[in-house]
Each structure stands twice: as C-alpha cells, then as structure tokens.
Amino acid sequence: MLNFTLRRLLWLIPTILAMALVTFLVMHATPGSPLDPVAEGANPLSPDAQKNLAAAYGLDKPLWEQFAIFVGKALRGDFGQSFVYKTRTVSEILWDAFPVSLLLGSMALVLAVAGGVTLGVLAAVYQNHSWDYVSVTVATLGVSVPNFVLAVFLIVLFSFVLPIFPTGGWGEPTDWVLPTVTLALGPMGIIARFTRSSMVEVIRSDYIRTARAKGLAESPIILKHVLKNACIPVVTLLGPLFAAVGTGSFFVESIFRVPGMGRFFVLSMTGRDYPMIMAVVLLYGVFLTLMNLAVDLVYGFIDPRIRY
C-alpha cells in the first residue's frame, strides 16, 4: 500500500514534466508572441523596446534554456510575474483565486454526488417507467447542455421570473446558489448515468437474486446490497470530475462574476500570458493526478477485491 502510493507519487514527476513540456512547446510553436501589440491594428513596439522586454522576461534565450529556467523556478514555487497583470506574481494571483474556485467546486461536487446518485438509483429501480425517463432527461440535460446555456436559463428563471437569487457576485451565501447549481448539473448528469447503468448491472446479479429469494424487502436490497457495489465504478469518476470543477469554470465564473481562477484558463491563453498558462495548466494537472491517486486509494478500501 505504502509502496503503491510512493510509486504513484514518483510517477507524478514525469507526468507533470511531460505536461509542462507539451504546453510549453505548443505555446511557443504557434505564430505570434507576447510582445505583439495587445489590440488588433495597434502600433507595434519599437524593435529596441521589444528586445529589452524579451531580455527582461528571458524570452530571448533558446527554448530549452527557457524551459530549464522555468522548471528550476517552478520547483521553488516561483512561477514568475504575470505578463498581463504586470504588478503581481502568478503565485499571488492564484493564491487569491484558487480557494474561491475550490469552494465553489467542492459545493458543486457535493450537490452533484447527492443529486446524481439519487437520480441514478431512481432510474435503475424504476427502470423504463416514468421516473427513469425523468432521471434520464435531467441527466442528459446536465451532460449535454453547455453550462453557460444552463446559467442563462437559471438566471432567467430564478433571478428574473422568480426573484429569489442574485444574478451574480460572490459575497453572501445566497450568491453561491446559482453558480453552484449551474456547475453541478454537468457532473450530476454524468454521475446519474453511471450510477444507473452500474445499478442495473448489479440488480441483475446472482447475489441480488439470492437476497430476493431469501425474502428481503426491496428497499434494504437496493440501499444496502445493490448501491454498495454499484457505487464502486462511480467513485472512479470523482477524481477527474473534482479536478474539473475544483479548478474553476471560465463560463460559470464569468457569467456569475465569481472571482475564481476559471477565467485565468482562458484569459492567460488569449492574452499570451506565458507564465500564467504554465501555472494554470500545471495546477490542473497536479490536481487531477492527485485526485486520481486519492480515488485509487479509496478504491482499495471500498472494494476489498483490489490489492495493491
């Protein structure tokens, strides 16, 4: 077990390095540079100024050297100065924004698990009856409709038609409701679909038939015997899902004006903010790998058939 954990943690190093390298290469391989004028058609900087800026940010060095410098500094937690927010370091910006996204994402994940498992169980128990259709429709809605579209519908419904929740902001707990729900619907749909198909499979298994034959009532069969085993594949989903919602969504955060880190995923790329791009992609990568590791460890506890 300890051996397994250590080995997996060691694997993190090459994985993260590969991610950093690919991002770095894509960033530099494509035409254009951060020294280009910000607005379209604006006057370019003079060649001298460009040269000075390139030297100041280390962009004049050969690529492999730039990458080596980046890795060296990143190891010490220094991701450099943002090219866009010139007065702040990348670490400072993310230190402020990440906790906000993490809070929003955690709330959304809790809601998604609670709602998704409930919908999945209802759908599996009432297979091919109205509850199944309701659940499948809600799940499909969550999975397929982009969250910026869901956000528009939720704002219209719960801010305009029924003025219960504010349209945006991040102060009061009432501000949290709509972004949380919007963010949760996608993962909820995925969890519901997974729970349903996994439940359906378990319900048909022999040991459930045995439980029924012994005369057990339906609800303990479903809640104790089926759900316990049906949950195992669902747990695998939680790692990537938490990584996705926990690092913030550009769409949800920009529509509801949440000061999280979701927007930096997009703004850093459209603004060619090299240090910021590297930082957010790596943060996501590390988060995802750690979550997957956590899921694998939890897996061992809930499914005793698995040995490390």
Add this chain to the structure above:
Amino acid sequence: MALSTPASGTSLDTADLVAAAPSAAATTSLWRDAWRRLRRNKLAVVGGVTVVLLCLVAVFANVLAPQSYTKANFGNIYEFPNREFPLGTDQLGRDVLSRMIYGARVSMLVGLGSQVIVLLIGVPLGALAGFVGGRTDILMTRFIDVMYAFPRLLFVILVMSMLGAGLLNIFVALGLTGWVGIARQTRAQVLTLKEKEFVEGARALGARSWRVLTRHVLPSALTPIVVSITFGIPEAIFTEAALSFIGVGINPPTPSWGQMVGENQQFLRSYWYLCVFPSIAIAVTMLSFTFFGDGVRDALDPKMK
C-alpha cells in the same frame, strides 16, 4: 428498454457479436436489427427528427432567413420580439431570427465536418497501431495517452488563441484534439478482432494484410466507431459554441449561437431575448444529438440497457 438479447446469452460483447457473423448477409442484419431497435426508441426518434430538421435549416438558411444576417439597421436597434422581427433585433439592428438560422449552418458544419476530419485521422492511426503492433503501437499509445491527459477544451482554447478565430481554424483545432478518442477505440477493436478466427481464415486463404484490414477487420470494428462519431458531433458543436462564447471561435459578422450568447450575456437583464433564444437553440441541438446518439448506441449494443 427491455430489448431481447441474442439467444446465446447476455455476456456477448459487441466484438464477439460482429465477429460471430462476419458474412455479408449477417452484417446487414445487424444494421437492420439496430435500425428496428432505434425506431422503437421514442427519445431517439424525436432527437433524430430534430437533427434532420436542423440540417435542413442549415442547408436552406439563405431561403429561410427573412432578412440578411449582416445588414445593420440603426433605425431599429434592440427591438423586442414583434411582428416584423419575431425574435427581436440586436445592438446593430440585425434580425435575431435570421442570424439564428445562419447560426445553425455554423453548428451543423462544425459538428459534421469536424467528425469527417476526426475519422480521417483517428481511424487510420488507430488501425495502424492495432494492426501493426510492436514499436509503432507502443509509440502511438504513449502519444495518445499524453494527448488524453490534457483537458480537452483547454487545449482547444490554447490552439485557437494561438491560431486566431475562424471556421477553418476551428476545424484544425478540433481535428488535432478529437482524433485521440477514436484512434484509441479503433486500436482496441482491431487488437481484439485480429486474433479472431475469421481473420485467420482470411489470411489462410491468402489475403494480404491490407485486404484483411480493410475488408475484414475494419468493417467489424465499425459499430464503436459509429457510436463514437454520434457522440463526437454534439461535442464538436459544444466546443464551437464555447469557443465563440469566449470570442476565439467564429469571426463576426458570421453568426454563431455561442457567440450570440457570449456577446449578450451581460445584457441579460435588459435584453433577455438576445441571449435566451440562441441558448434554447444550443440546448435543443445538444439534447437532440445526445438522445439520438444514446439511441444509436443502445440499438447497436443492446446489452447496454
């Protein structure tokens, strides 16, 4: 849906199912069976009909649109839906209905076109890796794994913001990122299929590798490829909408639903109709494709339900 599974048992894999019936007549009956099952699935039929309607709207956009989608008319900006403009007008006085009809064109083009590219890249690479095996396979699989680790949308945004907005670049970005899934699936299919008896039989009869691959292995690997294409279409449409929402997708003045939502979401309180109608269009399109895709999957792989 309580569909009858093949008599030989429920644990049959699609691959076995196809492999067990490699002759031309039997393959036709697999598709005919699937078609019959698909027609019985109400949600899938509704989805399919909507998809066909959307395609028609996209093809005949120039006939259907009551007004031009580019012509600004400053005499009637921000008109609420009325008789002349059923869905209102935007900040330049352009007819929202006409712009939405042309928006269908972008969505359908991206959805279907991107999948053609994905097929052309993903299937040959996946088939090659699976069929040739050895070092080629190891190299390809490693590469696919690294590509898989990237958050998909993030990678597309990165490519788009580097290449610049535009329909052609959307195809490039979607093609670059989208082939991975299908390549992986084709490889897995080819890997299992090439060990089957009917492939061995074809080889024994003296068929060359190319013929074995194209005539025997690939046709049998078709079902998962078809399923992954039906899900790839809405994913591509979603990606285009998201890119255009951010502002790195379709270049204005060409309208796209995502772009209309993105441009107008800050005016939601004052001019709700600018956002709500394109949002409905996106939602309906995505739901239709997903229901249809689910139906296709269940029809081709009856043990799933």
